[in-house]
Amino acid sequence: MSVSEGVLRVHHIEPLSRANGPGRRTVIWFQGCSLGCPGCFNPQTHPFEGGKEWTTEGLFRKVRRYVPLSEGLTLSGGEPLQQGEALVSFLARVRHQTAWSVILLTGYTWEEIQALPWGNAVLDHVDVVIAGRYQPEQRLARGFIGSANKTVHFLTSRYTLSDFSQVPVAEVIIAPDGGVRVTGIDPVHRVGWQR
Numbered sequence: 001m002s003v004s005e006g007v008l009r010v011h012h013i014e015p016l017s018r019a020n021g022p023g024r025r026t027v028i029w030f031q032g033c034s035l036g037c038p039g040c041f042n043p044q045t046h047p048f049e050g051g052k053e054w055t056t057e058g059l060f061r062k063v064r065r066y067v068p069l070s071e072g073l074t075l076s077g078g079e080p081l082q083q084g085e086a087l088v089s090f091l092a093r094v095r096h097q098t099a100w101s102v103i104l105l106t107g108y109t110w111e112e113i114q115a116l117p118w119g120n121a122v123l124d125h126v127d128v129v130i131a132g133r134y135q136p137e138q139r140l141a142r143g144f145i146g147s148a149n150k151t152v153h154f155l156t157s158r159y160t161l162s163d164f165s166q167v168p169v170a171e172v173i174i175a176p177d178g179g180v181r182v183t184g185i186d187p188v189h190r191v192g193w194q195r
């Protein structure tokens, strides 16, 4: 597949995280989601006009500086697959120019992903997909999967389910500018913190 230019709308980039997949990972939360899971813990990522626009090349240049420090990339949101065409272009750069693993968190089910025009092209560049709407009544107490209805698809041999059971439920990141961020899969509810 040839790499074409495109624009991606991003909510936040976390250079190094331990609560968004195995090992120390770089995380991109995409901006924009229309799937409307009840009890979504990232509602600020829903509007498509928020966040910051990046060209696929610009976003790749931004994150690749973390390659020596991070074992892979986690794509979260918002809904990454609602920016699918540009996402394919971005992931092609990641796959061709780094040895990073790629984990995709999506609200689409496995069957819905297959039906998306760019679904299989995205999957060509991903190691693990965690798929399906978040359902708070099926929230899991531990692990990285979030809610029990979600399905996990290992597309390469890079990881196994046991790697995911080791991922912390939440983390607190204190940025160099003093900003404090809590990340993880529904961290506020799962560790009982109050907003």
Ligand code: SF4
Pocket (backbone or CB within 6 Å): 033, 034, 035, 036, 037, 040, 041, 042, 043, 045, 077, 078, 079, 106, 107, 108, 133, 134
């Ligand atoms: S797909 Fe993700 S961001 Fe979108 S509503 Fe569901 S949990 Fe929230």
